[in-house]
Amino acid sequence: MKGLFITFEGPEGAGKTSVIQKLAEELKYRNYPVILTREPGGIAIAEQIRSVILDCNNTEMDARTEALLYAAARRQHLVERVIPALEEKKIVLCDRFIDSSLAYQGFAREIGVEDVLSINEFATEKTLPSLTIYFDIDPEAGLKRIAANNKREINRLDQEELDFHYRVKAGYDLVREKYKDRFIVVDASKDFDSVYEKTKNVIVTFLSENGY
Numbered sequence: 001m002k003g004l005f006i007t008f009e010g011p012e013g014a015g016k017t018s019v020i021q022k023l024a025e026e027l028k029y030r031n032y033p034v035i036l037t038r039e040p041g042g043i044a045i046a047e048q049i050r051s052v053i054l055d056c057n058n059t060e061m062d063a064r065t066e067a068l069l070y071a072a073a074r075r076q077h078l079v080e081r082v083i084p085a086l087e088e089k090k091i092v093l094c095d096r097f098i099d100s101s102l103a104y105q106g107f108a109r110e111i112g113v114e115d116v117l118s119i120n121e122f123a124t125e126k127t128l129p130s131l132t133i134y135f136d137i138d139p140e141a142g143l144k145r146i147a148a149n150n151k152r153e154i155n156r157l158d159q160e161e162l163d164f165h166y167r168v169k170a171g172y173d174l175v176r177e178k179y180k181d182r183f184i185v186v187d188a189s190k191d192f193d194s195v196y197e198k199t200k201n202v203i204v205t206f207l208s209e210n211g212y
Helices: 016-029 044-053 063-087 098-108 113-124 139-148 162-178 192-209
Strands: 004-009 034-038 091-095 131-136 183-187
Touching (some): 004 063, 004 098, 004 192, 016 034, 016 091, 016 131, 016 192, 034 063, 044 063, 063 091, 063 098, 063 113, 098 113, 098 162, 113 162, 131 192, 183 192
Parallel strands (some): 004 091, 004 131, 034 091, 131 183
């Protein structure tokens, strides 16, 4: 048995990062072999690429450049961190993965979901998560959360117009339908404790079903 690759997706301000961090701490406390990571980033090279992608000054970045940078960061992160952890039978919790690129660059940037899928299949050698938790929230509500949270990193994507964020959500709807067998939706509009408990229950059940 290899490890399990679990990803977390959602629009800006869905609160998934806070939920994942608390979840990872609890699972480690329960002695699950968990590692927590993120995209873009997770390892040194990918974090350097992240700083370029999300730099608020890089407003002239071309959409295809952006998509290729995400794919490059994803490749390095996968081979350097995710795959070795899975081979050690660990549970990898990853904040974003390929579905983000399909929704953000493929659909919202209007490059084409299939074209973005193609470059990411090349980058990942068609690696997909075992399970994806999608944090569902209205984009306007998510952006209000960001505005109210002075501790959160403000990045280039947060500066996009509201219409862009609604296109991201529409893109996620398409991706969820395409990969519906591995997606579970959590209502992220609820309070933190409710979202956390729902997410934890889904994950613990999934781990139990897979021998952990």
